[in-house]
Amino acid sequence: MKFSGTYALLETAGQRLALVIPPTPHEVCAELAQALPAERVGFLCNPSHGGSLRVETLAGAADANLLRAAGYYCARQQNQPGMTFVLVEGSGLTDPRAVVANAEAETASAVLPLPERLETRSAGADATLDGICYHVTTGEETFSDGTTVHLRESDSRIDCPSAEAAAAAAIYLTRDLKDGTMELNIGVGDGVLEIGLRRDEGAVTGLSVGGEMRLKDVCVWELSL
Secondary structure, three states: EEEEEEEEEEEOOOEEEEEEEEEOOHHHHHHHHHOOOEEEEEEEEEEOOOOOEEEEEEOOOOOHHHHHHHHHHHHHHHOOEEEEEEEEEEEOOOOOOEEEEEOOEEEEEEEOOOOEEEEEOEEEEEEEOOOOEEEEEEOOOOOOEEEHHHHHHHEEEEEEOOOOHHHHHHHHHOOOOOOOOEEEEEEOOEEEEEEEEEOOOEEEEEEEOOOOEEEEEEEEEEEOO
């Protein structure tokens, strides 16, 4: 049997994201997620917890870049000038996350969760965000659990494309900040993720991620099962 549909291909800070546009037959989702030319694939569907839309994933929870992509795509569909506020639900998330997108400027930002656990090491930090531990290191070591994020502190560049990894790097870079708000540009691939961070009495009390979000194409997919 032959199936077909459409998907949107987006890019942010060197990470390619695919959003499959409904309707999508359930029997093709697993194969489709493997076949599309993207690092992360999300399936758009109707919201169920008060959001504007929902993005389902087959591999782990919906991360911040995927939520930003979904909010940005929704803003483009609405065709409104200036900023558009979108509440995006995602797999593995208990509540919708706020996304602010500007289709004209090709940008999208999202609220990030606060660290569930945070421990600073001599050459890095361990930050747990949405249940995943990001091991930020300025050395060469690789950690067997969670996600290792190699940070080049001289120019604030990391080797992991996720927004959460960039936030973990920003947390380490602001380790000496006691009170106040900072915006850091974290280099990822050939792009930049903009991390907003607030600390009160040394504790991280606010996190957000923003930056470029580009719609590369809307393509047709076809599968035979």
